[in-house]
Amino acid sequence: MDLEPPALFFHPQEIQTNLDSSFSVQLYGLKLKSTAAAHLDIRYDWGSVQIDSVVADTFFQSENNPIQIVIDEEGTLDIFIYLLPDTELDQNDGGTWSLATIYMHPVSTGESELLYGENTRLRDANNDSVVVKSFGSGYINVE
Numbered sequence: 150m151d152l153e154p155p156a157l158f159f160h161p162q163e164i165q166t167n168l169d170s171s172f173s174v175q176l177y178g179l180k181l182k183s184t185a186a187a188h189l190d191i192r193y194d195w196g197s198v199q200i201d202s203v204v205a206d207t208f209f210q211s212e213n214n215p216i217q218i219v220i221d222e223e224g225t226l227d228i229f230i231y232l233l234p235d236t237e238l239d240q241n242d243g244g245t246w247s248l249a250t251i252y253m254h255p256v257s258t259g260e261s262e263l264l265y266g267e268n269t270r271l272r273d274a275n276n277d278s279v280v281v282k283s284f285g286s287g288y289i290n291v292e
Contacts, residue, residue: 154180157189158285159263160247165290171201171254174263174287175247176228178208181281185240185274186231187248190266195224197261198289201252205230208246211238217249225266226251240274255291263287 152158156179166172176189187209193200200221209215213233220227228249232241264286271279 152179152283152285154283155182155279155281156180156283156285157248157265157269157281159287161287162285163288163290165292166255167292168255168258171252172289173250173252175206176249176251177245177247179245181208181243181245181271182279183240183243183273184208184232184271184279185234186272187229188268188270189226189228189230189249190268191226191228191251192262192264192266193224193226193253194261197255197257197259197291198253199256200226201254203228203252204250206247206249208241208244208248211235211241227268234274255289258291260291261289263289 160175205215212235216231218229265284
C-alpha cells in the first residue's frame with residue numbers, strides 16, 4: 150500500500166470470492182486527525198455486487214452509538230456517519246481505525262473496483278475539514 154497519510158483505503162484491498170458467497174470490506178483511515186463526522190462517497194460496479202448493509206465501526210465509537218445514514222443508488226454508496234458527543238468527548242482522537250464496514254454479495258462474475266468518490270469528506274467537532282491526502286482503491290474478483 151503506497152499511500153501518503155492521512156489516507157483512506159479499503160481493507161482488504163483485494164477480495165477473491167465466489168458468486169454464491171457474501172463478503173465484507175472495511176473503510177479504513179490511516180493516521181487521520183480527530184474527526185466528528187464523515188461523508189464516505191463509495192463508487193462500486195452495481196452490475197457486479199449488491200450492498201447488503203453498512204455498519205459504522207471503531208473510529209466513530211464513543212459512549213453513544215454513532216448516527217449513520219446510508220444512501221445506495223446504482224453504483225454510488227453515500228455513507229454519512231456522525232459521532233454523538235458524550236460527557237467526555239465531541240470527536241474521536243484520530244489515528245488508524247476502521248470507519249465503517251460494508252457487507253455485500255456478488256451478482257455476476259468478473260472483476261470490479263471500489264473507489265472513494267470526490268464527495269468524500271471528514272469534519273471535526275467545529276465542522277472544519279479534516280485533510281485526507283490520499284485515497285486507496287479496492288478490487289473484487291468474483292469467480
